[in-house]
Amino acid sequence: MRKVKEPGFFIMLIVLSAGIAIGIYFGDRQMGDSAVPSAEAAGGEVTSPTGEAPDRYVYYPGTEELKKNEIRVTACGTGMPAARRGQAASCWLIETGNGDKFLFDIGTGSMANVAALMIPYQYLDKVFLSHLHTDHMGDIDALWAGG
Numbered sequence: 001m002r003k004v005k006e007p008g009f010f011i012m013l014i015v016l017s018a019g020i021a022i023g024i025y026f027g028d029r030q031m032g033d034s035a036v037p038s039a040e041a042a043g044g045e046v047t048s049p050t051g052e053a054p055d056r057y058v059y060y061p062g063t064e065e066l067k068k069n070e071i072r073v074t075a076c077g078t079g080m081p082a083a084r085r086g087q088a089a090s091c092w093l094i095e096t097g098n099g100d101k102f103l104f105d106i107g108t109g110s111m112a113n114v115a116a117l118m119i120p121y122q123y124l125d126k127v128f129l130s131h132l133h134t135d136h137m138g139d140i141d142a143l144w145a146g147g
Helices: 007-027 111-116 140-146
Strands: 039-041 044-046 071-077 091-096 101-106
Touching (some): 101 140
């Protein structure tokens, strides 16, 4: 049998055991039992680190309401004439504060991005084409068929 000459080993073992015991004892408590039970935030109240965050901390592009004198410009395609899966040809969605929505160009492959915005097609009734090349009007048929 080998003797341990280092007292540091026993001290480490005692500290580790005490840490585990303290963790088990306090582990059943929730964050609400702390000195600061909750935090007030602009979007609501935060009571748990695993709870749902108030809307103030979650941002979904294009979901904020536009004021009457504002516009939102969304690039639905900025690519070249040969559309790729990751980049559609030219397409710009302009939304105004009064509810109007305009599409400037609707190039090849861009309809997938327009559809992903989940705007009902009856609101997409104003389409402007800069010229009749497929990188600027290639998906006009998809808009027509969908709407």
